[in-house]
Amino acid sequence: MAADLFGPAHGPAGVEPLSAGTFLLHGFAEAQAPALLEALGHILAQSPLRHLITPGGQRMSVAMSNCGPLGWVSDRSGYRYQASDPETGQPWPPMPDVLRDLARSAATLAGFPDFAPDACLINRYAPGTRLSLHQDRDERDLSAPIVSVSLGLPAVFLFGGLTRSDPVRQLTLYHGDVLVWGGPDRLRFHGVKPLAEGIHSLLGAQRINLTFRRAA
DNA sequence: GAGTACCT
């Protein structure tokens, strides 16, 4: 019957609803991982990973870069999106089609059709790297979802509510997983626990996270 | 407008 061919009646196979506007696409990017990493190599040769400084003056443990028309940056003056890499003065590298198309198809599967990201934040986690609980609220367009692609070592993702004190769920994100949140969940607090030591067969001792947004 | 994904 249809459920055998197309998955269970509650949704496509491999799409796990976590909340009204949040979906975990197990292993959705796994087959594309080599192509994604190839594209990433070219991007990072133009705009290298670097540790940004928070407005409070602290060095972030995550190493970041961007591709696409806009990139997220933080320094002593605050958080913002901008069209050029402050490190090089050049525009951020273009967003390769393989990245944009992956994000778009994942968003569609999660119920957010026509997702057209104009920013892709690239985060590298080494063992011990963490990202404390925060909201993605620097984007002008909050109607578009966030699409998060996990590559390499697994990480414990923290997924809270709409206020900082709401209870926080923990879920492990594995290589190839894609998490999509939007609509009523778009402003949920989230973060990542310190990355555990390990060696991934493709990426070695690191996790790479790609986060696609519609910033403008 | 400040503060902010930083720290204990």
Added chain:
DNA sequence: CGAT
């Protein structure tokens, strides 16, 4: 969050 607070000031307006």
